Amino acid sequence: SAVISQKPSRDICQRGTSLTIQCQVDSQVTMMFWYRQQPGQSLTLIATANQGSEATYESGFVIDKFPISRPNLTFSTLTVSNMSPEDSSIYLCSVVIGPNTEAFFGQGTRLTVV
Amino acid sequence: AQKVTQVQTEISVVEKEDVTLDCVYETRDTTYYLFWYKQPPSGELVFLIRRNSFDEQNEISGRYSWNFQKSTSSFNFTITASQVVDSAVYFCALIHNQAGTALIFGKGTTLSVSS
Numbered sequence: 001s002a003v004i005s006q007k008p009s010r011d012i013c014q015r016g017t018s019l020t021i022q023c024q025v026d027s028q029v030t031m032m033f034w035y036r037q038q039p040g041q042s043l044t045l046i047a048t049a050n051q052g053s054e055a056t057y058e059s060g061f062v063i064d065k066f067p068i069s070r071p072n073l074t075f076s077t078l079t080v081s082n083m084s085p086e087d088s089s090i091y092l093c094s095v096v097i098g099p100n101t102e103a104f105f106g107q108g109t110r111l112t113v114v
Numbered sequence: 115a116q117k118v119t120q121v122q123t124e125i126s127v128v129e130k131e132d133v134t135l136d137c138v139y140e141t142r143d144t145t146y147y148l149f150w151y152k153q154p155p156s157g158e159l160v161f162l163i164r165r166n167s168f169d170e171q172n173e174i175s176g177r178y179s180w181n182f183q184k185s186t187s188s189f190n191f192t193i194t195a196s197q198v199v200d201s202a203v204y205f206c207a208l209i210h211n212q213a214g215t216a217l218i219f220g221k222g223t224t225l226s227v228s229s
């Protein structure tokens with residue numbers, strides 16, 4: 001299994017600023033995933049973070065807006081840059097551990113941009 | 115392409131009623147996994163069940179039960195004798211058995227249980 005510690009749990013930010021969300025896993029994992037959940041919506045994959053290489057972004061998400069770091073096999077950060085009210089969402093990190101394909105999620109970061 | 119469809123956007127029931135949440139999925143893979151998660155108002159995702167594509171046995175856990183039918187690509191979730199604490203958003207999700215892939219989520223079903 002895996003335990004994921006994600007912080008901050010919530011924040012209220014001014015538009016135009018940036019927020020960095022941290023995700024720490026208690027075991028080494030190859031891939032980490034970042035999701036966004038806009039109010040009343042489902043989870044949408046932002047990007048896949050692989051240690052030692054650039055993150056892979058899904059359609060509609062760009063590195064300039066959501067830069068990701070993956071310095072080692074247990075840690076990743078997602079930055080939400082130049083925030084606007086439309087970025088108000090819950091952001092979650094996740095890992096999937098094989099071979100039985102267990103999926104684990106952080107507690108989520110509830111971001112409000114004012 | 116992989117896809118998860120939860121056609122029920124919102125369901126409202128009265129306590130003690132049984133309720134079934136539907137989930138239909140699409141995948142070309144022969145090996146895959148299906149999940150159900152509960153998301154209470156606090157926002158965290160609570161894992162409920164994981165089922166692999168080779169195990170079609172239905173499962174019961176307390177008041178929760180799951181009906182997996184590959185023939186109809188469905189993985190439905192039933193809550194028996196619902197309670198107010200069951201009020202939440204429920205997500206069905208799919209992942210195929212390949213390293214480096216993420217879960218694909220349905221749009222979720224909001225369940226409201228009133229007393």
